[in-house]
Amino acid sequence: MSGKYHFRVPEQKKIRMIVHTDCKNEADDQYALVRHLLTPKFIVKGVVAAHFDLSQKMYQSGKSATASLEEVNRILDLMEIHDVPALLGSEVPMPDEHTPMDSEGARFIIEEALREDPHPLYIACQGGLTDIASALLLCPEIANRMTVVWIGGGKYPEGGFEFNTYQDIAAANVVMSSQVPVWQIPGDVYRGMSVTLSELQLYVEPCGKVGKYLFDQLLQVNEDTADIPYWPNGESWGLGDSPTVGIFLDDPFNQDLFDERPAPRIDAQDMTYHFDTDNRPIRVFKKINPRLILSDLFAKLRINYGQGN
Numbered sequence: 001m002s003g004k005y006h007f008r009v010p011e012q013k014k015i016r017m018i019v020h021t022d023c024k025n026e027a028d029d030q031y032a033l034v035r036h037l038l039t040p041k042f043i044v045k046g047v048v049a050a051h052f053d054l055s056q057k058m059y060q061s062g063k064s065a066t067a068s069l070e071e072v073n074r075i076l077d078l079m080e081i082h083d084v085p086a087l088l089g090s091e092v093p094m095p096d097e098h099t100p101m102d103s104e105g106a107r108f109i110i111e112e113a114l115r116e117d118p119h120p121l122y123i124a125c126q127g128g129l130t131d132i133a134s135a136l137l138l139c140p141e142i143a144n145r146m147t148v149v150w151i152g153g154g155k156y157p158e159g160g161f162e163f164n165t166y167q168d169i170a171a172a173n174v175v176m177s178s179q180v181p182v183w184q185i186p187g188d189v190y191r192g193m194s195v196t197l198s199e200l201q202l203y204v205e206p207c208g209k210v211g212k213y214l215f216d217q218l219l220q221v222n223e224d225t226a227d228i229p230y231w232p233n234g235e236s237w238g239l240g241d242s243p244t245v246g247i248f249l250d251d252p253f254n255q256d257l258f259d260e261r262p263a264p265r266i267d268a269q270d271m272t273y274h275f276d277t278d279n280r281p282i283r284v285f286k287k288i289n290p291r292l293i294l295s296d297l298f299a300k301l302r303i304n305y306g307q308g309n
Helices: 029-038 064-078 104-114 130-138 140-145 163-167 169-177 197-203 208-224 243-249 290-305
Strands: 015-021 042-049 086-088 121-126 147-151 182-185 194-196 236-238 258-262 281-285
Touching: 015 029, 015 104, 029 042, 029 064, 029 121, 029 208, 029 243, 029 290, 042 064, 042 104, 064 086, 064 208, 086 104, 104 121, 104 130, 104 140, 121 243, 130 140, 130 169, 147 243, 163 169, 182 243, 194 197, 197 208, 197 236, 197 290, 208 290, 243 290
Parallel strands: 015 042, 015 121, 042 086, 121 147, 147 182, 182 281
Antiparallel strands: 194 236, 258 281
C-alpha cells in the first residue's frame, strides 16, 4: 500500500503493531483493522482474533474467536494482503487471574515481543484482554518489551460497566497489576468517535471492494440490532476502535491528551475502579481528535481504493 502515498514515514518513526480484534462482534472493528493496515507508520506484524464470548450470543460459546478470525481473513482478502498473519486467540475468558489461556495468538505476542528489533512494539487491543494477559502470565519478561494500547474500561475515576472489560475482568486485572506499559482509552473517550451513515455512504462505500464491504456489513448490523432500544442510534455509528490508530497520528506524548494515573483494580462484580493498590501508573487518555481520525480514514480509503485505483 505504501506505493500509493506521495510521502514516506522515516524508518526511525515507524513502530511495530499487533492488532488484537474481536472483529466479528459488531461493525467498527473492521474499520479499525483496515486503518491499521493502511497506515504507513505501522509495521503490522500480525492480527490476533479475539473472543467476545460474553457478548450477545450470535455464536455458540467457544466459537466467537473463530468468527473473528474468519472476519480478519475476509478483510485481508478484500485488501489483497497476503503477508500479514492472522492468529487465533483464546475462545473464552480466563477462569481466574492465575490461569492463562494458551493460544496461538498469545504465543505470537510472546514471540514478537522477544524479537530484537529497533522499532518499538505496540499491541492495539480492541476487545477483551484475555490474550495479552495470558501472554504476560506465560512469559512475564515481555512486560518491558511492549506497550498495550487498550480500548476499554469505564470512565475515570469511578469505572463501571464497559463492554471490553466485561469480556474478561480477570484478564484486565492481570494487565493492570503487571508492569507492562498501558495506554488506556476508556469508554467515555472512545464513544466520541461518532460518524453518520451518510458520511460512510459518501466517503467509504465508493472505495473499492473493501469500502463497499465496510459499509454493507455495518448496515447489516444496524438492521440486525434494530430491536435493541438503547443501541445503536439508527442513523449513526460509533467507530470506537479507531483511536488505536488516531492517537499515533496525533501526538501521543502531548500531555494535554492524557493523565498518568495509578492503574486501578477492577471490581469483579460491578467493574468499578479501586485504587488501594501499589499498581504502577498508566497513561489514561482523556481526549481524542475525531476530526483527524475520520478525515484520515476517508483519505486513506480514497487514495488506496477510490476511483482510478
